[in-house]
Structure formats: structure tokens, C-alpha cells
Amino acid sequence: xxxxxxxxxxxxxxxxxxxxxxxxxxxxxxxxxxxxxxxxxxxxxxxxxxxxxxxxxxxxxxxxxxxxxxxxxxxxxxxxxxxxxxxxxxxxxxxxxxxxxxxxxxxxxxxxxxxxxxxxxxxxxxxxxxxxxxxxxxxxxxxxxxxxxxxxxxxxxxxxxxxxxxxxxxxxxxxxxxxxxxxxxxxxxxxxxxxxxxxxxxxxxxxxxxxxxxxxxxxxxxxxxxxxxxxxxxxxxxxxxxxxxxxxxxxxxxxxxxxxxxxxxxxxxxxxxxxxxxxxxxxxxxxxx
Ligand SMILES: NC(=O)c1ccc[n+]([C@@H]2O[C@H](COP(=O)([O-])OP(=O)(O)OC[C@H]3O[C@@H](n4cnc5c(N)ncnc54)[C@H](OP(=O)(O)O)[C@@H]3O)[C@@H](O)[C@H]2O)c1
Numbered sequence: 001x002x003x004x005x006x007x008x009x010x011x012x013x014x015x016x017x018x019x020x021x022x023x024x025x026x027x028x029x030x031x032x033x034x035x036x037x038x039x040x041x042x043x044x045x046x047x048x049x050x051x052x053x054x055x056x057x058x059x060x061x062x063x064x065x066x067x068x069x070x071x072x073x074x075x076x077x078x079x080x081x082x083x084x085x086x087x088x089x090x091x092x093x094x095x096x097x098x099x100x101x102x103x104x105x106x107x108x109x110x111x112x113x114x115x116x117x118x119x120x121x122x123x124x125x126x127x128x129x130x131x132x133x134x135x136x137x138x139x140x141x142x143x144x145x146x147x148x149x150x151x152x153x154x155x156x157x158x159x160x161x162x163x164x165x166x167x168x169x170x171x172x173x174x175x176x177x178x179x180x181x182x183x184x185x186x187x188x189x190x191x192x193x194x195x196x197x198x199x200x201x202x203x204x205x206x207x208x209x210x211x212x213x214x215x216x217x218x219x220x221x222x223x224x225x226x227x228x229x230x231x232x233x234x235x236x237x238x239x240x241x242x243x244x245x246x247x248x249x250x251x252x253x254x255x256x257x258x259x260x261x262x263x264x265x266x267x268x269x270x271x272x273x274x275x276x277x278x279x280x281x282x283x284x285x286x287x288x289x
Contacts, residue, residue: 001202002027004053006038006086007060012100014156015191016057023195026202029053032060038082045089055096056086057194061130065104066251068126079129084136087144096143096201098194103150103182103216105131108255115261116148116212124252138210145197145208147190147265150216150258151226154187155286164227165287168236178224178242182258183216186279190215193271200269213268214260217276229277233284 007013008030020028029051036047038060047053062068062078083099090097104127105120122128137144153159161184167174193215201207221229227240245256265271 001025001054002029002052003055003057003198004048004051005030006032006036006056006058008032010059010061010063011152011154011157011159011187012191012194013059015154015187016059016194019188019191019195023199026198038085039077041085041088044085045092048089048093048095053093053095055098055198056090057098057198058083058086058100061100063126065124065126065254068129069124069251072125072129075125075129076132079126080132080136083133087136087140087142090142091140094143096198096207097137097145098197099133099137099144099146100190101134101146101148102127102130103148103258103260104255105134105148106255106258108180108257110257113259113261114214116214116264123255126252134212138212141209143201143207144210145213146210147193147213147215148260149185149190149214150182150260151184152187152190153184153283155283156187160184160223160226161230161280161283162287164230165234165236165284168231168234168238171238173239173241174227175241175243175247176224176227177245177248178222179244180254180256181220181222182255183218183220183260184226184276184280185216186274186276186283188283189217189274189279193265193269196271197269213265214262215265215271215273216260216262217279218262218273219276220259221276229280230284233281234288
């Protein structure tokens, strides 16, 4: 089996790169811009055919949530048209796709964890383009899995954890939003989940057409709780003060509540999910070392 990881220099792609040494029966190829652009259908299709690719884990995405409000064309190109290109290229070789989507397809107007088939209603451009990408996969006939995740962080790339650790060294006080609630997710745990699903499908020979799943770490937090934990585990003496969303204006609106229900992925693939604070501790230890 030969698996292509697109967008491989991002948070998730980098975590997959680190983990694949444990998956010896599979051949992995890692590609990102400028070498392989998912928006260039011809190049993508040629690559997939020439390298006998059987599966793709698509980690490529336009992920700048605020900038997307002003760059909807490029966000659509990557998050929708790029995904459609992967689907169409895989259709020619009967290949499998694991695609990643987001909790931002929901409007946040909920009081209990979102299930996969709850109605979506994105409130920003990023969420809209990611929803279009989901539909490109779901409406196709290829063997595919779409995994929605939330609040991704890693020792790689730029993310909330690394920003807080930096600000924690620079500032004595910091205001962080307490009225947006979700679940932080260590990209390493999502990477393992993607690889486990791939291994499971290979072992069982089960095909799934556009099956939707939710994956985040276990538990619930506001950005305020998340920030406090980062300061504690990172050994920073910076006081975090709770502020409201209205006091921290951003270009994009974000859902107030985006906790995901993960029962389906746990049952179907027998996946065990760590508690968010345990994974955060692991990530911060890694960053420190
Ligand atoms: N980050 C989060 O908080 C979060 C939350 C929920 C869901 N997700 C989803 O989880 C997935 C992984 O996110 P992530 O945080 O790992 O993303 P990331 O760190 O932003 O990585 C995305 C990678 O894709 C590359 N890329 C962009 N356009 C491309 C193109 N046209 N062709 C090929 N590669 C391209 C990027 O390159 P450049 O850096 O050069 O643009 C980057 O290396 C994405 O689908 C994202 O939407 C993320």
C-alpha cells in the first residue's frame, strides 16, 4: 500500500511524518507546496498515477480563519476545489481518501456535543469552504472518510499553545476569551487516529463511502481554561484574565460552542482518545525539550 500525505509540512502532516515509522507495511510519500499543489489537477493526477498511490491523507488546507474572510477565493480554491481534485484523481485509481474537516462547520448554537449528522451552518468563510470540501468527498463514490476535528495544536507550526507560551514569557497579564467552548486536540492524537483508520480499513477490507466522523481530545474547555493550563504546564507566571468574545473583536465569527461527540469513531474503529489536558502536557514537554 502506498499513501500520499498532502500538505505534509503543516501541523497534522508533520505529526504523521513522525509516527509512520510504526507502520512498516505501508509506504508513505510526503508532499506539500510548492512541490505538489492540490489545486493543480493535472499535476496531482499524474503524481498519483505515476507513483501508484492507493490512498491519500489530505492534510492540505487553507487554515487562516480570519484572513479567509478577505481571501475567500483562495480559501475556496484550496478547501473546496483542491479537495475535489483529490477525489477525482483517486476515482481514477480506485483509491481511498482520509480527509480532515472542522468543528467550524457548525454555528455553535448548541448545548450538547455535536453529532456527525447534526445540521451544519457555518458562520464564517473558512467554515463555509471546509463544508464545501466535505460535500465534495461525501457526494463522491470513492472509498472515503471525513474526520471533523477542533482546536488543533502541535509542537509544529503556529498555534494557540505556542502563542500562549511565548506571551507567557513576555507578559504578566493576558485576557483570554471564556465564552467560547470546545475541545483542544493534539495533532499527534489525530495523526494516530488517521493511521489507525487506514490500518483498520486495510485489515478488514471495509470500504466506506463518505463516512463522517468526529475526533477531538476528550473533555471540554474554554480558550480561558486552555490558556490557564498552558501557563501551568509550561511553567509561566502570567495571569490569565477571562474576557468576553465581544471584547476581543476578530474578522471571523467563531462558534460559541463546538464540542464534538466522538462516540461513532470510538465504536467503529476501536479508538481510545486521551483527555485534552494529558495530551497538552505531552506536547508542552516535547516543546520544552
Ligand atoms: N488548525 C486548527 O485549529 C484546525 C481545527 C479544525 C480543523 N482543522 C483542519 O485540520 C487539517 C490540518 O490542519 P493543520 O492545522 O495541520 O493545517 P496547517 O498547519 O495550516 O497545514 C496545512 C498545510 O497545507 C499546505 N497547503 C496549503 N495550500 C495547499 C495546496 N494548494 N496544496 C498543497 N498543500 C497546501 C500548507 O502550506 P502553507 O503553509 O505554505 O500554506 C500547510 O503546510 C486541515 O484540514 C484543517 O482545516 C484545523
